[in-house]
Amino acid sequence: MLAPQRQQAILQLVRQYGGVRVIELVRAFGVSDITIRRDLDSLAGRGLVAKVRGGATLVRSTGAGSTDEPGFAVKSVRQEREKRAIARRAAALVQPGSTVGLSAGTTTWALAHHLAAVPGLTVVTNSVRVADVFRRPSDDRTVVLVGGVRTPSDALVGPVAVAAIRRLNLDVLFLGVHGMTVRAGFTTPNMMEAETDRALVEAAERLVVPADHTKWGTVGISTIASLSEADILVSDSALPPSAREALTGHVGRLVIAS
Template identity: 80%
Template sequence: MLAPQRQQAILELVRRHGGVRVVELVRAFGVSDLTIRRDLETLAGRGLLAKVRGGATIVSTAVGSTHEPGFAVKAVRQEQEKRAIARRAAALVRPGSAVALSAGTTTWTLARHLAAVPALTIVTNSVRIADVFRHTGRPDQTVVLTGGVRTPSDALVGPLAVAAIRQLNVDVLFLGVHGMTVRAGFTTPNMMEAETDRALVKAASRLVVPADHTKWGTIGISTIAELGEADVLISDPGLPPPAREALAEHVGELVIAGPPGA
């Protein structure tokens, strides 16, 4: 396949799925990592896609409070930061706990760490997160999937989800968020998802928010919880000093998760 043909095929994949990873493209086209990265640079230079760490996403001009990127788009953003955050978050979970994970790519990354923790009961409104635990095949883990209507970010929301959650009590909730500010708190661009997430917050004895630095200053249309409701917020070294100061004043504990050994 000639380079222009391959680049057109890559562009079609990005448009179809919202985002792609370099490793996936290497396998799909049977070329080197360097070749794929050059293709992405060429396409990005023409304004046809946006390069992110480890892959590429569609070019979006939508920045409003109701813009909701799809799961594939978000999955290739801040991957290294999300892995570090997930490692720190997983250390907070004890065997035998009842743990809730809201939908999101950071909580999905966390799920892969929790899959090795014995005797967990997992409550989630994410099919993708439920699949992580299903594939482990551990008989000592129980997964409760709420049901509901699926959003663009693959969250299950709506009356069915809320009704299921209201019957439950969990030890800790790991809440994925779209944005966070002092004024608006933790927010999402989907109002139905906010309602479902608020039900999860009420069901939890402890609230932990794993959120990379890009979430700071972003505001979704609907508030899930105030900053002060978070017992722990886990972010990464990219979080700027003013944000750290503001968050430290409001959340119970601010944790900065760096790479292994940092």
């Protein structure tokens, strides 16, 4: 396949899924990492894609509103390093034998990979992607995937999900969020997902929010919970001092993952 043909195929994948990862393109096209990165450089230079760490996404329009909801593929290639650090730190908060809730999101998905090694867990999630992390059978682990309507971020939401969650009790919930501010709290661009996430919050004894620094100042249309409802917020070292000060005054404890 010639470079122009491969680049056109890559562009079609970006448009179809909202984003692509270099490692996946290397496998798909059977070429080197360097070749794929050159292809992405060429596409980005023509304004057709936006390069991010580890891949590329659709070019984001300016002034995205509070209902703008990127797909999982788009979000998975944003702030990868920060999400990995947050996931490692958040995983240390989980005790073996716990009942753990994981809402949908790329940070909770990263966290799930660390929790796969924790013995005796019962995992409750409304995320298809998170459930897939635990697909390998384990004698000492139970995974509960609630039903519902699937969103662009691969969350299962709606009345079926809410009804199932309200019958459960969780030791801790790790809540993925789209944005957070003092006024709006933790928010999402999907109103049905907000309702499902609120049910998860109500079912949990303790709420932990793993959120990278880009979530600060972003507001989705629907509030899931106020900042004060979070027992712990785990973010990364790029979180600005003003945000740290504001969050420290509202959440139970702010943890910075290095």
